[in-house]
Amino acid sequence: MSDSRGPWGPLAEPMHTDRVFSPDDPPWRENLFLTLYDRERGFYGTTHLQGGRTDAGMWARCSVVVDKRPAEIWERLNPMTFESEHISFDLGGHLEAKSDDFELHLDLSPLREAIDYSPSGALPGLRPNEPLQHFEQAGTLTGTVTMGSTTLQLSGGVVRDRTWGFRQEISSWTEYYAGFFLFDDFDLATMKFQTLDGDIPAHGQLVGSRNESVADATVRRRDPWGNIAELDLVLDNGSPLSLSLGKPEARINCPLNDPTGPVAFTSYDDLVEVRTSDGDVGFGIIEQGILRRQA
Template identity: 35%
Template sequence: MSSHSTSSLQTTSWGPLSEPVHDDAAGRGDPVWKDNAYLSYWDVERKIFGSFHVSTSPNGDGARRARCSLIVGHDEVEIIETLDRGSFSSESISFGLDGTITVSHPDLEASFTNTPLHTPADFSLHELIPPLVPGKPLQHFQQACNICGDFTVRGSQHHLDGLGMRDRTWGFRDEAAQWAEYAGLVCVFDGAFLTAMKFLGTDGQLGTDGYLIDHEEARHLRDVTFRRTAAAQFLAATLTFDDGSSRRCTMHSREAGFFVPMGAETEGPAFGTYDDFMTLDLDGVPGAGFFEQGIVHRVA
């Protein structure tokens, strides 16, 4: 299966996903404000899978982190470093909101360029994630992308030419306080981008949000149900849209996976999150992406 399976019209800029960091948005007495940027990507042909995740905060000392996780064949690299407030660049990792990401580290040298596909999915419209501060909802956007570049893992040179999803959020946010559990499915198919999320809030309420986006329209999801293995790994999803129609997304092969650090080190509740990269199909149309599951661990 080719890693290039998208033929839709491309946008010319990252729009809301290039929103600058808000370094003066909150003070010591306010709930924690987080500016997050995220990119997961896959090149199925070359067996390359990876994620970048940067999170900074003007008032959350434990909420500033840069992460780069990458698997190529049987080699795996993970770099986790602290970030300064107001910055998406750490000692080794630079996440450019313009679409350029670089890494300069003894284990990994990389220079990647990501370009947008389709239009952004705006998760701010329906407030699936309850506002931590009333009247100030979390701003959240996702968009499919192409990603390409060259990198070196411990002296071994590689080329990346794949697809992915970029995410940008900003606002007051505390995962362990707002969410009990969530699951999210992200895929790029031939001509379409699917992103679906389902959250269980700490108040016991379930909520779904998501979109199937192509070059013609963005179809909003009303509900999604997941089928899992006995070990709770993704097998399939049934997607129900606002007009009552439904689609079926099915896993073909599990390719790679990463744990995702979400919060600060703690002796209290901690949010545990994992990404499973897979090949999938949407009613027979081939694609690839990942399934992310997160749950609050309360036993301390």
């Protein structure tokens, strides 16, 4: 049966504009995040549309690295929309961003199936009885990026996610890491969070030629810069799967909140090559975040 939302399915879930909120409800987030890359042409980027109905922290951001040159658009986003002054995203899969520094036009198409984190509660929200709805899926991208006098024709990969529900990172999360990696015939996603109330069990999924769940994850080694270098997974059948991550080909900061005091939740995205203990080689994103609260 076809999905009325189109080929991206839950990743194209419309904004929940008919949701009725009471005055004492916590912040409601409608989030959309894209990881973008064309390694052959030296293009890397992220787009983060963080909206919904909150009292702070709603913005649109598009960050790119072209031939190691960074540029970024960061601007306010109105409630319950995925379009700002200089960034727009069609849930069907078309992204446009334009500024004095760069211009981006991309079309995104899905690969394989979406990974649903919602039942596991691995991405912690603010109401345990109403878990965040969170989906991730890989795809391909085509289009152009222009920086200065240079225009590149792009053909690469994308990792896309879509989240909605009651969420405010700075008031509940303390630390986390999350990764999504594309291989020739399967995708692998995993995440592990710590909150003010304690640890959340790791979770994840392999989809494609492999269809297995991640039952546990442990960082075995970080390098001197804090990058995750070796990550050990345990699959649902009890078998181990170890990941070795290369040095980041690009690093892009990922703001999640709009602090009004000394406390801030900070995170960044590394785009890296990854090798499994089974000999598969892939590429994708590893994100790490931490709550900074020392006054």
